[in-house]
Amino acid sequence: MHPYIPHTSEEVKSMLSDIGVSSIDELFADIPESIKLKRHLNIHDPMSEFEVYKELKSLSEKNKTAVSFLGAGCYDHIIPVAVQHIISRSEFYTSYTPYQAEISQGTLQSIFEFQSLICELTGLDVSNASLYDGHTAASEASVMALNSVKKSDTILISEYLHPFTKQVLKTYFLGLDIFVVEVKGKDGKIDIDDLKSKISENVAGLIVQTPNFLGILEDLSEISKILKENKKVLIVSANPLSLSIFKNSKEWNADIAIGDLQPFGIPQYFGGPSAGYIAAKEDYLRKMPGRIVGQTIDKEGKRGFVLTLQAREQHIKRERATSNICSNQALMALASTVYISIMGKSGLKEIAKRSISASHYFESELTKIKAGKILHDQPYFNEFTFVFNKDAKSVLSELKKQGIFGGILLEPILGEKYKNAVLIATTEKRTKEEIDQYVKIVGGIL
Amino acid sequence: MEILKNLKYSKTHEWVRVEEGIAYVGITDFAQHALGDIVYVELPEVDSEIAKGDEISNIESVKAASPIFSPVSGTIVKVNEDLEDDAELINHKPYDAYIFAVELSNPEEIEELMDADQYEEFCETEGSH
Amino acid sequence: MTKLLSEISKNQRVGYILPKTDIPQLSIESIYHKNILAESDRQIPELSEVDVIRHFTELSKKNFGVDLGFYPLGSCTMKYNPKINEETAKFDGFLNIHPLQDESTIQGILELQYKLLKSLSEITGMKWGTLQPFAGAHGEFVGMKLFKAYFNAKGEKRTKLLVPDSAHGTNPASAHIAGFEVVEIKSDENGLVSIDEVKKHVGSDLAGLMLTNPNTLGLFEKNIIEIAKIVHDAGGLLYYDGANFNAILGKVRPGDMNFDVVHLNLHKTFSTPHGGGGPGSGPIMVNEKLIPFLPVPDIVFENNSYMLSYNKPQSIGRVSGFYGNIAVMVRAYTYILTMGQKGLNEVSEKAVLNANYLRVKLSKLIKIAYDTICKHEFVLTGKEIKEKYGVSTLDIAKRMLDYGVHPPTIYFPLIVPEALMIEPTETESKETLDYFVSIIESIIKDINENPEILHNAPNNTPIKRLDEVKAAKEPKLKW
The missing domain is CATH 3.90.1150.10 (Aspartate Aminotransferase, domain 1)
Incomplete structure (x- = not known):
């Protein structure tokens, strides 16, 4: 007997007899003897809830948390308690994909609301129930672009696209005759001349990230014009938090918007689960991957929601499908929906503004003490790349000793060009005291 | 199931009507029935060159998606724009609702297609397993 | 009918108050050129906390989950989601760590992943694996890329991938988007893969076979050893779709059936909740031959500490932004600890x-x-x-x-x-x-x-x- 397995021995006996076999072993008789496992799995003995709790607690305590200035796509934001409260309702988390609409209106309506909010933030027409993360979203968006531009086999990416996004894209197209070509950067932004030189008939479109990996906000006016003139697809990857303050995909005249929702109510959790968002102009509707929820009416004319346009999906199109996504990150999309609802129009703006004020205050304080200088003198959002005058690794290790994760060392990720460069992120959670403390420690070791 | 005598048929359930060197192509009553409520037809581009057997359009119903293969070769000269708003015309009148029209580059291909009797027999064997 | 968030929104309502700040607040217009600034306000609903909680609670009441009753959704393994899993997944030391923290500060989560991979290796009879795939379909995709990398390394161009007609829709879709030509294999009159059908496609272009065992009819493919031999003799590889693994836990292992690559669905077999459609987790387990091609980073244990290793020259590369759905792994590991060998059996x-x-x-x-x-x-x-x-x-x-x-x-x-x-x-x-x-x-x-x-x-x-x-x-x- 086990708490999760309710069968009494009496019941087992009576069930076996109803089936017409004499033992459970007989139910496995169709498995050839030669391959059956004839020993016990080499796994420990069962543990009680109390023991498991202690074991996991002690594992979790082997991880260390600190005042964090780490970012690069995963940020330490405030998460209102209401978010966890709602996603902990088991009506939500113990359900699956809403195949049976009549008993899944909770999930369906919340996805519809999620889609609406993503469309509102990006300014585009259609969205879906979420993708795995912002990085894999770039692969899905690339496929949409390749399928939209005839005879294309090349996706252009900005040098300053998140390096992990680049790597995921590379793996995605591994062994296929699809080329991912990098457009060079210049002073922290896309080099327009290099972009022009790389646009050819084979190109489907460009993925550009703003704020980019270095934290810099790109002005896409010129880029967008060039792409439109050449009938190419513009894909913009953006931190969703930036969209309340800065231009969105619609305002840049982009075709597809992607990004990662972690800043919206999702814990850092060592990088996952988060959720990816994707939105597009209406023309791309039938090329969208994943589940899409639509509004309709029931037999009595009442408003309701269903999974729709399913003919795009793998369970119908099978080997003709252009995406294989089935399970997505629905619960995390719900977390983001609750987060956006709680923070509201003014809250989202305020959080973005505070992150900006904090990053700019931080940069000016570091510059003031001559700790080094910002890598590129360009507008930035909640993150900036700072080049220390001293060995950055030892700066970070000193900060760590004093309870601060001081930023991400870029040289190991981006190469020698980034010697002593550190990507530093601020959120509304970081206080003046924490920033001042950071600056003081750095000042002490200059 | 309705099969019109004066049309030609493909094994992928398209019908073809030839009028003055132009082949009008649609899907058969059998095919529309199998698909169910049709909600969307992707129309090919006018002027595109196609070869027999090319996948050139897609039809979607609520629970299915089906590619349309061209039963003939040539150049697409016309598409049925009424289907953009009323894809269900194919459900109501499958033999009126052509999807695209092709100026034939190889008119002999028409003869390789099935006639009504052959198609009827083909559907019976298809449906029996 | 539950109103939409946009319909209950009221101008100026707030749902949250941010903490006080001493940081000098800058005006946006003073920092940025208007070229990059939003042209209009985003129309985001304005609600009180009460509005939000009532709204989503009302919606939750219109949902059916495993906690409410019987959920016999075939191939989805909607088993009970143990509550201890939800508790352990919320420990601060898991919840609030950043993926790029220094390795010395993430020993707990690396140890958990390492031990989970060890357990899954034993459970599947495979050698090692990766926990990065976000879902079953993502695992399939990664598995197919491993096939590609394996054949590339051998200098072989194999294109044909066999998939039974009873397979989950994701199988042919994953094989196709990974660049294989899918060949559908008809089931025989007993609902099993026909050996003759497999033999028909044997050749130097055969990349392999994707199989769910037991299959989607719930039947065990008892000819698996013979099928595996035919595919292997032809130089192909065997992929195991673990969606139905719950049926054979502790009884027979994909490794012992001679599969080369296996995906598991932690959200099916290992009791993690389905979340209304996700997040799931689709670890990939492989035998010796495929280990060099596994995604980076790998998790290794050396000199008494756990590390993320990027030293894999033949790796297919990175498959997820960071390391996959960690919270799901914590739940699955909790489940394995709870059940133990006896319970899993x-x-x-x-x-x-x-x-x-x-x-x-x-x-x-x-x-x-x-x-x-x-x-x-x-x-x-x-x-x-x-x-x-x-x-x-x-x-x-x-x-x-x-x-x-x-x-x-x-x-x-x-x-x-x-x-x-x-x-x-x-x-x-x-x-x-x-x-x-x-x-x-x-x-x-x-x-x-x-x-x-x-x-x-x-x-x-x-x-x-x-x-x-x-x-x-x-x-x-x-x-």
Whole structure:
């Protein structure tokens, strides 16, 4: 007997007899003897809830948390308690994909609301129930672009696209005759001349990230014009938090918007689960991957929601499908929906503004003490790349000793060009005291 | 199931009507029935060159998606724009609702297609397993 | 009808107050050129915390989950989601760590992943793996890329991938997007992969075979060793879709069946919740041959500490932004600790017992597609009922909603007409199964006496049957 397995021995006996076999072993008789496992799995003995709790607690305590200035796509934001409260309702988390609409209106309506909010933030027409993360979203968006531009086999990416996004894209197209070509950067932004030189008939479109990996906000006016003139697809990857303050995909005249929702109510959790968002102009509707929820009416004319346009999906199109996504990150999309609802129009703006004020205050304080200088003198959002005058690794290790994760060392990720460069992120959670403390420690070791 | 005598048929359930060197192509009553409520037809581009057997359009119903293969070769000269708003015309009148029209580059291909009797027999064997 | 967030929004309402700050607040216009600034305000709802909680709580009441009742959705393994998993997943030391922290500060989570991989290696009979894939389909995709990398390294160009016609839709889709040409293999009259069909496609272009075992009919592919031999002799590889792994836990391992690559669904076999469609987790496990190609980073244990290793020159590269759905891994690891060897073994035994019990009872009421001992699930066919009474499988499923259970998977696998695919899982009691049988009895009675009731079903749900044609024809996808 086990708490999760309710069968009494009496019941087992009576069930076996109803089936017409004499033992459970007989139910496995169709498995050839030669391959059956004839020993016990080499796994420990069962543990009680109390023991498991202690074991996991002690594992979790082997991880260390600190005042964090780490970012690069995963940020330490405030998460209102209401978010966890709602996603902990088991009506939500113990359900699956809403195949049976009549008993899944909770999930369906919340996805519809999620889609609406993503469309509102990006300014585009259609969205879906979420993708795995912002990085894999770039692969899905690339496929949409390749399928939209005839005879294309090349996706252009900005040098300053998140390096992990680049790597995921590379793996995605591994062994296929699809080329991912990098457009060079210049002073922290896309080099327009290099972009022009790389646009050819084979190109489907460009993925550009703003704020980019270095934290810099790109002005896409010129880029967008060039792409439109050449009938190419513009894909913009953006931190969703930036969209309340800065231009969105619609305002840049982009075709597809992607990004990662972690800043919206999702814990850092060592990088996952988060959720990816994707939105597009209406023309791309039938090329969208994943589940899409639509509004309709029931037999009595009442408003309701269903999974729709399913003919795009793998369970119908099978080997003709252009995406294989089935399970997505629905619960995390719900977390983001609750987060956006709680923070509201003014809250989202305020959080973005505070992150900006904090990053700019931080940069000016570091510059003031001559700790080094910002890598590129360009507008930035909640993150900036700072080049220390001293060995950055030892700066970070000193900060760590004093309870601060001081930023991400870029040289190991981006190469020698980034010697002593550190990507530093601020959120509304970081206080003046924490920033001042950071600056003081750095000042002490200059 | 309705099969019109004066049309030609493909094994992928398209019908073809030839009028003055132009082949009008649609899907058969059998095919529309199998698909169910049709909600969307992707129309090919006018002027595109196609070869027999090319996948050139897609039809979607609520629970299915089906590619349309061209039963003939040539150049697409016309598409049925009424289907953009009323894809269900194919459900109501499958033999009126052509999807695209092709100026034939190889008119002999028409003869390789099935006639009504052959198609009827083909559907019976298809449906029996 | 629950109002939409946009409909309950009121100007100036707030749901949250940010902490005080001493940081000098800058004006946006003073820092940035207007070229990059938003042209208009985003129309985001303005709500109080009470509004938000009421709204989503009301929505939650319109949802059905495993905690509310029987959920025999075939191939989805909707077993009970243990509550201890939810608690351990919320520990601060897991929740609040950043993926790029210094390795010395993430020893706990690396140890957990390392030990989880060790356990999964033992459970599947494979050598090592990766926890990065976000879901089963993502795992399949990664598995297919491993195939590609393996053949590339050998300098072979193999393009053809065999997939049975009973396979999950993700199988052919994953193989296709990874760059293989999918060849569908017809099942034989017993619902199994036909050896002759496999032999037909053997050649120097054969990349391999994707297989679910037991398959989607709930039947064990007993010729697996012979099939594996044919594929391996031809130079191909075997991929195991672990969606149905719950059936054989502790009884037989994919590694012992000679599979080369295996994916598991932690959200199925290992009890993590399905979250209304995700997040799941689809680890990939491989044998010796495929280890060099696994994604980066790998997790290694050296000199008494755990590390993320990027030193894999033949790796297919990174497959997820960071390291996958960590919170799901914490839950699955918690589950494995809780169950232990004994418990895991009992899982498959009781899952198969439950399925066979229902199979015997229900096959007396609705025709079964393949009447033989099944594993974790079985498939009924509503074909005769449809022909005789004009009642479709969809109608039957909708009527089940009136009785407070979730219907089975319907219209899948595609090779069974009017299919009902039923997977009870081990966590359901005999009373629940008997109740489900009694529901089907009532439905059969209705079919005979009053089929209208089925066409109109459901009657007791918050909303009646929805117009899917309208939804697809006139897509309204946002407010």
